[in-house]
């Protein structure tokens with residue numbers, strides 16, 4: 089099939105490359121000329137394991153092409169995926185739909201035959217209706233169908249998630265279009281993905297509700313961890329015991345830092361705004377948002393307590409600063425609150441992250457990026473394991489500092505508390 093992805097970011101580039109790998113002809117469009125130039129030279133602008141190989145293979149086979157020319161992409165494609173960003177509006181909670189509406193208006197100029205226009209961007213309910221209105225200003229409604237096909241891939245696992253999704257949700261009332269999209273996704277359905285067809289508004293709400301529910305699970309177990317710390321109970325035992333109930337399930341029940349990234353924080357906020365508009369108070373989601381913001385302050389308070397409330401001149405090392413491993417994404421990471429606070433209060437921060445140095449910390453006082461674990465932990469007073477990268481899972485702490493026993497605050501519960509204490513380390517973790 090001939091398809092195009094508008095927006096060659098995480099979602100557009102990953103799904104575009106993977107669709108090409110399934111044998112389709114794919115044009116990835118982006119307004120960012122620099123990004124397109126890089127992609128043509130096989131320089132991948134994002135950190136995503138396995139993506140470079142798939143892009144390289146399909147670009148050289150001619151199935152995957154990159155362009156800034158939207159007209160070329162739209163006129164040559166049967167299915168058009170909108171994959172542009174929907175960030176939070178500045179100083180507001182609602183989703184900024186400027187990019188989606190701009191792209192919709194641009195598409196409307198170049199419709200030369202029947203087009204299936206699919207929204208993969210996460211958008212509030214009724215956005216599909218608005219896109220349809222924009223496009224119908226220039227075109228007869230028989231010439232296009234606007235469909236919602238929310239994307240569920242996770243950064244860091246994006247290729248695997250595209251190839252082996254739990255479900256593919258298609259929202260449209262046009263049965264011919266459903267058939268065509270089912271056909272496009274057929275190789276994934278044959279490998280076990282559930283195909284779920286519904287109407288457009290339901291598909292839009294499924295994505296927001298799924299993200300809000302997962303965010304709730306994380307905040308729930310984080311709050312239970314706070315209780316566990318007070319009563320000497322191991323939150324991991326609680327998670328296992330809860331997760332064994334099939335109605336609950338064990339995933340997203342691991343206590344740790346606040347949830348972050350490009351999706352949960354913005355989508356939970358946007359969902360509450362949509363619901364408020366329809367005079368429905370999503371009080372649970374609202375308290376999850378508050379709980380998640382508070383989580384970062386709770387972690388800072390614990391750091392202060394570990395250091396007996398003496399932060400000034402303390403050497404604090406961070407292992408990992410991204411919101412999760414296998415990504416360079418810093419959006420809404422707990423480290424963005426923790427590191428500036430500690431640095432402003434006089435701590436000397438050294439950090440190492442496998443995805444590289446972060447510009448956002450370069451202006452902070454006494455905050456330096458180190459090239460490896462050893463350098464980051466040199467003479468440290470407190471080592472904070474912030475992100476669960478594989479290379480932090482089997483550290484020989486005794487080799488890191490020969491002079492003194494390191495104090496460790498493990499926000500990911502990567503090590504056995506019992507073993508660490510037997511080895512003589514002062515080891516703090518989450519909810520244990």
Ligand SMILES: NC(=O)c1ccc[n+]([C@@H]2O[C@H](COP(=O)([O-])OP(=O)(O)OC[C@H]3O[C@@H](n4cnc5c(N)ncnc54)[C@H](O)[C@@H]3O)[C@@H](O)[C@H]2O)c1
Pocket residue numbers: 094095096097098099100117118119120123171172173174187190191208209210211239240241242243350351
């Ligand atoms: N990142 C994820 O893990 C993820 C997962 C599921 C869903 N989503 C959703 O998918 C959408 C895209 O997210 P992303 O992370 O891929 O965003 P991104 O910021 O990585 O990429 C968006 C791209 O769109 C391009 N763009 C903007 N306006 C354009 C225009 N007029 N023409 C052409 N290109 C244009 C930008 O230059 C950018 O490269 C969002 O709604 C997001 O919520 C993201």
